[in-house]
Amino acid sequence: MSKVRVRFAPSPTGGLHLGGVRTVLYNYLFARHHGGDFVLRIEDTDQSRFVEGAEEYIIQCLEWCGLIPDESPQKGGAYAPYRQSERKPMYGQYAQQLIDAGHAYYAFDTTEELEQMRVRYKSAENPSPQYDHTTRLHMRNSLSLSKDEVADLLEKKTPYVVRIKMPENETIKFHDLIRGVVNFDTNLVDDKVLLKSDGMPTYHLAVVVDDYLMKITHAFRGEEWLPSAPVHLLLWVYLGWDKDMPQWAHLPLILKPDGNGKLSKRDGDRLGFPVFAMDWNDARTGEVTTGFKERGFLPEAFINMLVMLGWNSGTEQELFSIEEMIEKFSIERVHKGGAKFDFEKAKWYNQQYILKKDNTELASLVMPFMEAKGVITTVDFLTKIVALIKERCHLLTDFWEQGHFFFATPEYNDLAPLTEKWNETKQSFFTKWVGQLSAITNWNHDALEANFNEHMQQAGLKKGDVLLPLRIMLVGGKFGPGVFDIAALIGKEETEKRVKIVLGKM
RNA sequence: GCCGCGUUGGUCAAGGGGUUAAGACGCCUCCCUUUCACGGAGGAAUCACGGGUUCGAUUCCCGUACGUGGUACCA
Structure with missing residues (x-):
C-alpha cells in the first residue's frame, strides 16, 4: 500500500x-x-x-x-508549488484532454445568457434550473454549435468556460469512510464549470488534478461537498486515474x-x-x-x-x-x-x-493577558498568584478577573455587604488588630492566621463574624482564594493600608 | 421544488435485537470550605413519529416528519 x-x-x-x-x-x-x-x-x-x-x-x-x-507553500516539498494560482498552467491540458475525449465542452454563454436561461426555465417545480442535459442544447456551446461556429468563436478569442458533460442515466456510487455507500443519479447533476474564462480552474477540476498530482490517498472535507462528489468521481475516471483515486470521507x-x-x-x-x-x-x-x-x-x-x-x-x-x-x-x-x-x-x-499546567509555565502564558490589563509584574510573583487562583479560572483572561487585587488596591465600590452587619465590636476589633500588625516578624499564612484568631477570640468574635469582612477589605468583593494567603502575598504594608482604608469608610 | 446527508437527555455522546440505555458538560441537592472555586456523594432529564420483520425493537426494513447541505465562471 x-x-x-x-x-x-x-x-x-x-x-x-x-x-x-x-x-x-x-x-x-x-x-x-x-x-x-x-x-x-x-x-x-x-x-x-x-x-x-x-x-x-x-x-x-x-x-x-x-x-x-509537512509540505506547504512556505516549506515547499516534492509536489510544489502548493498554491493553485501558481499551478495555473497545469490545469489547461487536462481540460483539453477531457474535451478531446468528449467528456467536456466549450461553453460561450455570457453571464447574462446564463441568467436568462435560469429565468426562462424557472417554475414552481424547478426553482433553480441547471445547466445540464435538459438545457445544454439550448445554450451556446460546442455541443449545440457546429464545428465551424465553434472554431470561429475560438479564433476570435471569444471568452469561454469548459464544462463537464454529465452522462445521462448513470448511477454514481462510492464508498465514504464515514457514511458508507452513497449513490447519485447523474441526470440530476449539472454540467459544472471546470475551467473559468480567466483560465483558472474551478475547485472541481483543481481538486482532482492536484490530488492526483500530489498523490493524495485520503481526502477529508466538509459534508457540504457531498453533492458535488459525483463530479469529482467522474473526473477521476475520465482522466484515467481512477485506480489512484483517494478514499473519501465527508465530515x-x-x-x-x-x-x-x-x-x-x-x-x-x-x-x-x-x-x-x-x-x-x-x-x-x-x-x-x-x-x-x-x-x-x-x-x-x-x-x-x-x-x-x-x-x-x-x-x-x-x-x-x-x-x-x-x-x-x-x-x-x-x-x-x-x-x-x-x-x-x-x-x-x-x-x-x-x-x-505547571504553574511557572502557566504564569508565562498568563503574562500577556495581565500586561494587556496594564499589570506590571514578574513571572515569579505571577507564578504564586496563578497557583492560588488557577482552579477558579476557565480561560486565561479569567486570571485578571480573579486576581487583579494582587496588583492594585481595590476600589471598594460596594461595601454594602460589610456595612449591613457592621458594629462597634467589629470596628474596635479590626482597629486593634491592624494596629499590631507591624509587630509581626514572620509574615506568612500560618502566623497571620494564628495571630488573627487570637485577637478574634479575645474580642469574643467568631470566624463567621470577621472572615468575610477581612476578605472584603483585602479583595474588594466576596471572591478569591484564602484571605491569609492573600495577605501573605500582598505584604504587610498593603494589608495594613487596605484594612485602614475600609475602616475609614465605615 | 429536486437531490444528498442526517436524527439517542438542554449539549457532546457510548451502545446496538432482550441492558437498571454508559460517561462528560450544564442544571439541582447535599458534604467539604464560614467567600468563590476545586474535590466528593446524590438527583432530574433521552432512543423524532408511523408501519412492518420478530417471541421481543432504541437497535433491522419501509415510509413520514423535522433538520441540514447542495442546486454559482465560491470554495
Missing part, C-alpha cells in the same frame, strides 16, 4: 473557522497515525475573493495549534448552539464566543474578530475540544494529549451527524488544561 498522504486545502478568504481547524486536526491525526504526510495546499483560484494576509494567518493558526504541515458539520444550521462567525458575535482560531483582522473592512487564542484558550485544550466534536474513542476518556489522539484516532469512529457547538463545554476543556 502506498504511503498515506492527506491534505488541507483552504481558500485564503478570511478567518480560520473552528470547523476548518477540526478538518485540519482529523487530517493531521490520520496522517500521523499512519506515518503519512500532511500537506497544506492553498486553493486561491478565485482571485475576486482573495484576501490579503489570509494565507499567512492560516499558517499562524496552524502553528498555534501545533498542526504543522459532519459543526452547528450553531441554538437553533440549527452551520456555525458562522455571526453566531459567535451574537452569542459571545469565538469561532475563529485566532484574531482575524479583515484588511478590507477593518473589522477584528476575536479568536480562541486571544479569548484565553490553550491550544491543547482547543484541539482536545475539537477532536471530541464529532469523534470519540469508544471509551469514557475525554482528555487526550496529541500523542494519544494520534494513537487512538480513526476516521471510522467519526460521527455522521452534525454537532452543536457548546461554549460551556469548551471552557471546561480549557479549565482541565489550566489545572494540569
Whole structure:
C-alpha cells in the first residue's frame, strides 16, 4: 500500500473557522497515525475573493495549534508549488484532454445568457434550473454549435468556460469512510464549470488534478461537498486515474448552539464566543474578530475540544494529549451527524488544561493577558498568584478577573455587604488588630492566621463574624482564594493600608 | 421544488435485537470550605413519529416528519 498522504486545502478568504481547524486536526491525526504526510495546499483560484494576509494567518493558526504541515507553500516539498494560482498552467491540458475525449465542452454563454436561461426555465417545480442535459442544447456551446461556429468563436478569442458533460442515466456510487455507500443519479447533476474564462480552474477540476498530482490517498472535507462528489468521481475516471483515486470521507458539520444550521462567525458575535482560531483582522473592512487564542484558550485544550466534536474513542476518556489522539484516532469512529457547538463545554476543556499546567509555565502564558490589563509584574510573583487562583479560572483572561487585587488596591465600590452587619465590636476589633500588625516578624499564612484568631477570640468574635469582612477589605468583593494567603502575598504594608482604608469608610 | 446527508437527555455522546440505555458538560441537592472555586456523594432529564420483520425493537426494513447541505465562471 502506498504511503498515506492527506491534505488541507483552504481558500485564503478570511478567518480560520473552528470547523476548518477540526478538518485540519482529523487530517493531521490520520496522517500521523499512519506515518503519512500532511500537506497544506492553498486553493486561491478565485482571485475576486482573495484576501490579503489570509494565507499567512492560516499558517499562524496552524502553528498555534501545533498542526504543522509537512509540505506547504512556505516549506515547499516534492509536489510544489502548493498554491493553485501558481499551478495555473497545469490545469489547461487536462481540460483539453477531457474535451478531446468528449467528456467536456466549450461553453460561450455570457453571464447574462446564463441568467436568462435560469429565468426562462424557472417554475414552481424547478426553482433553480441547471445547466445540464435538459438545457445544454439550448445554450451556446460546442455541443449545440457546429464545428465551424465553434472554431470561429475560438479564433476570435471569444471568452469561454469548459464544462463537464454529465452522462445521462448513470448511477454514481462510492464508498465514504464515514457514511458508507452513497449513490447519485447523474441526470440530476449539472454540467459544472471546470475551467473559468480567466483560465483558472474551478475547485472541481483543481481538486482532482492536484490530488492526483500530489498523490493524495485520503481526502477529508466538509459534508457540504457531498453533492458535488459525483463530479469529482467522474473526473477521476475520465482522466484515467481512477485506480489512484483517494478514499473519501465527508465530515459532519459543526452547528450553531441554538437553533440549527452551520456555525458562522455571526453566531459567535451574537452569542459571545469565538469561532475563529485566532484574531482575524479583515484588511478590507477593518473589522477584528476575536479568536480562541486571544479569548484565553490553550491550544491543547482547543484541539482536545475539537477532536471530541464529532469523534470519540469508544471509551469514557475525554482528555487526550496529541500523542494519544494520534494513537487512538480513526476516521471510522467519526460521527455522521452534525454537532452543536457548546461554549460551556469548551471552557471546561480549557479549565482541565489550566489545572494540569505547571504553574511557572502557566504564569508565562498568563503574562500577556495581565500586561494587556496594564499589570506590571514578574513571572515569579505571577507564578504564586496563578497557583492560588488557577482552579477558579476557565480561560486565561479569567486570571485578571480573579486576581487583579494582587496588583492594585481595590476600589471598594460596594461595601454594602460589610456595612449591613457592621458594629462597634467589629470596628474596635479590626482597629486593634491592624494596629499590631507591624509587630509581626514572620509574615506568612500560618502566623497571620494564628495571630488573627487570637485577637478574634479575645474580642469574643467568631470566624463567621470577621472572615468575610477581612476578605472584603483585602479583595474588594466576596471572591478569591484564602484571605491569609492573600495577605501573605500582598505584604504587610498593603494589608495594613487596605484594612485602614475600609475602616475609614465605615 | 429536486437531490444528498442526517436524527439517542438542554449539549457532546457510548451502545446496538432482550441492558437498571454508559460517561462528560450544564442544571439541582447535599458534604467539604464560614467567600468563590476545586474535590466528593446524590438527583432530574433521552432512543423524532408511523408501519412492518420478530417471541421481543432504541437497535433491522419501509415510509413520514423535522433538520441540514447542495442546486454559482465560491470554495
